[in-house]
Amino acid sequence: MSEPSRHPFLHGLSKHRGAPPTVVVIFGASGDLTARKLIPAVYNLGHDNLLPADFYLVGFGRKAIPDEEFRTLAVQAIKEFSRRELSEAMWSRVAAHTTYVAGGYDELPAFERLAAHIAGIERQLGRAVQRLFYISTPPSVFAPIIRNLGASGLASSHLGTPLHAKVIIEKPFGKDLTSARELNATIRGVFEEHQVYRIDHYLGKETVQDLLVQRFANAIFEPLWNRNFIDSVQITVAEEVGVGSRGGYYEQSGCLRDMIQNHTMQLLALTAMEPPGSLAPEAIRDEKVKVLNAIQPLTIGPAGDVARAQYAAGMIGGKPVPGYLEEEGIEPDSGTETYAAMRLSINNWRWQGVPFYLRSGKCMARRASEIAINFRRPPGTLFAGETARFDLAANTLSFQIQPDEGLSLILNTKVPGLETRTQPVKMSFRYATTFGSNTAEAYERLVLDAMIGDGTLFIRGDEAEASWKLCTPVLDFWRSVGRAGMDSYPAGSWGPPSSDALLAKQSHVWRQP
Numbered sequence: 377m378s379e380p381s382r383h384p385f386l387h388g389l390s391k392h393r394g395a396p397p398t399v400v401v402i403f404g405a406s407g408d409l410t411a412r413k414l415i416p417a418v419y420n421l422g423h424d425n426l427l428p429a430d431f432y433l434v435g436f437g438r439k440a441i442p443d444e445e446f447r448t449l450a451v452q453a454i455k456e457f458s459r460r461e462l463s464e465a466m467w468s469r470v471a472a473h474t475t476y477v478a479g480g481y482d483e484l485p486a487f488e489r490l491a492a493h494i495a496g497i498e499r500q501l502g503r504a505v506q507r508l509f510y511i512s513t514p515p516s517v518f519a520p521i522i523r524n525l526g527a528s529g530l531a532s533s534h535l536g537t538p539l540h541a542k543v544i545i546e547k548p549f550g551k552d553l554t555s556a557r558e559l560n561a562t563i564r565g566v567f568e569e570h571q572v573y574r575i576d577h578y579l580g581k582e583t584v585q586d587l588l589v590q591r592f593a594n595a596i597f598e599p600l601w602n603r604n605f606i607d608s609v610q611i612t613v614a615e616e617v618g619v620g621s622r623g624g625y626y627e628q629s630g631c632l633r634d635m636i637q638n639h640t641m642q643l644l645a646l647t648a649m650e651p652p653g654s655l656a657p658e659a660i661r662d663e664k665v666k667v668l669n670a671i672q673p674l675t676i677g678p679a680g681d682v683a684r685a686q687y688a689a690g691m692i693g694g695k696p697v698p699g700y701l702e703e704e705g706i707e708p709d710s711g712t713e714t715y716a717a718m719r720l721s722i723n724n725w726r727w728q729g730v731p732f733y734l735r736s737g738k739c740m741a742r743r744a745s746e747i748a749i750n751f752r753r754p755p756g757t758l759f760a761g762e763t764a765r766f767d768l769a770a771n772t773l774s775f776q777i778q779p780d781e782g783l784s785l786i787l788n789t790k791v792p793g794l795e796t797r798t799q800p801v802k803m804s805f806r807y808a809t810t811f812g813s814n815t816a817e818a819y820e821r822l823v824l825d826a827m828i829g830d831g832t833l834f835i836r837g838d839e840a841e842a843s844w845k846l847c848t849p850v851l852d853f854w855r856s857v858g859r860a861g862m863d864s865y866p867a868g869s870w871g872p873p874s875s876d877a878l879l880a881k882q883s884h885v886w887r888q889p
């Protein structure tokens with residue numbers, strides 16, 4: 377039986393989600409993200425029969441690319457980056473509806489040509505289509521694109537009907553609080569908030585979505601999910617890769633802007649928010665904003681709540697890696713951090729007194745993203761005194777976001793034998809073992825959700841601002857002091873001493889994921 381009143385979130389990747397006829401327009405279609413993520417996402421949605429029957433793909437960019445060449449680029453992208461092999465038969469149906477429009481992002485006539493191009497598609501099809509605009513350009517042209525979508529009438533097409541236009545905006549959403557507010561103001565001058573989908577691709581990851589399910593679909597966690605039982609929370613997003621060829625971008629960004637302000641803060645919001653009243657997008661986003669706004673302002677400066685560092689030369693996977701300052705496109709005296717860590721306090725009834733530790737870095741020992749919930753130790757009355765016999769750890773529940781996605785719980789257990797000895801053991805669940813490993817990529821879920829109009833896994837404007845409000849004073853301080861206080865860590869390690877010191881104040885240590 378169909379369940380029309382059920383919220384789309386509950387349907388997951390079911391084939392019954394039914395996106396309306398849609399034209400997806402990618403701005404920046406000749407770029408890296410389009411090739412590595414967006415085209416493969418469209419391909420895999422098609423493969424899973426999740427694209428609408430009337431689906432059109434339009435690339436847009438400054439370079440004049442003939443339709444046929446764009447189709448060839450798309451095929452190359454699928455061959456190189458898709459999680460599935462190319463099926464020519466399946467893709468040929470999308471390719472027949474794939475075209476390219478060339479023009480400048482700040483040129484209104486180019487957007488008028490785009491509007492005419494889409495109107496031509498509708499005429500040929502004999503019915504109206506939803507327009508989904510994906511802005512996948514460098515952030516310097518986000519605002520001109522949005523303004524031209526407004527001026528050309530594309531933003532308001534079919535407004536007031538289920539086929540109203542939508543816009544997906546890539547990260548970074550601003551570079552500080554002021555610029556994020558300006559970008560929000562530009563967007564609000566053109567789009568209504570329900571038309572806007574600000575991307576944080578971490579929200580599209582399976583394990584991140586599972587966090588909500590684990591927290592609210594299991595009765596055992598919620599009674600413990602508070603200051604009475606939880607000692608501290610650690611959120612780690614560690615990357616093994618360095619800046620690679622993205623040095624130019626990274627120099628303008630750094631770890632706090634690139635990873636902490638968005639990805640790790642979103643993980644924190646989902647971990648710490650109150651149970652939403654329903655699974656409606658606004659109910660979830662309201663709770664995320666509330667908890668982000670309850671984070672206390674950070675103490676900045678020596679012995680404060682924040683640490684930053686750059687990687688020095690080291691070894692990763694048995695290979696030598698140069699230090700950040702030796703990388704291509706990096707200033708020899710660069711003040712850009714490749715690692716950042718924070719100690720946060722949430723000033724509400726649930727979390728008062730529980731430190732939340734966040735860290736992220738490039739060129740770390742290995743790729744590992746996790747959320748670790750460290751519970752309080754049991755009262756040391758029974759299995760106490762003889763540490764050699766009673767090896768006891770605090771219970772830790774950890775969500776492995778990637779790689780090797782899963783969930784584990786550290787429990788203290790009796791070692792088999794005639795003598796009573798204890799030892800911590802790990803109870804684990806692995807997605808790959810239970811469900812198989814070829815799961816949908818984040819961008820598949822996010823493009824599909826935007827097509828069907830589900831904003832749950834996207835960031836609302838006030839969420840972005842709440843997160844920037846916390847991070848901007850840190851960035852301002854770092855800018856004012858230059859390289860002073862910049863720590864370093866060898867590539868291939870777990871981070872700098874100043875980050876350990878953030879935890880040592882409360883006798884905590886970083887877990888090794």
Ligand code: NDP
Nearest residue numbers: 404406407408409410437438439512513514515546547548
């Ligand atoms: P690219 O640098 O590859 O740029 C995308 C396209 O935008 C280019 O092909 C080019 O197309 C156009 N472009 C490039 N530079 C400029 C410029 N200075 N002014 C105007 N147009 C320009 O970007 P990515 O594809 O790597 O990233 C796109 C967006 O996605 C960015 O906002 C990025 O932050 C975000 N992102 C990217 C990730 C990645 O791994 N690449 C990961 C997460 C987010 P043309 O010349 O044809 O106009």
Ligand code: BG6
Nearest residue numbers: 547577615617634635639745778
């Ligand atoms: C992006 C950052 O948002 O996330 C990159 O700009 C980073 O610097 C990437 O490498 C990490 O994403 P993932 O999905 O590989 O963990």
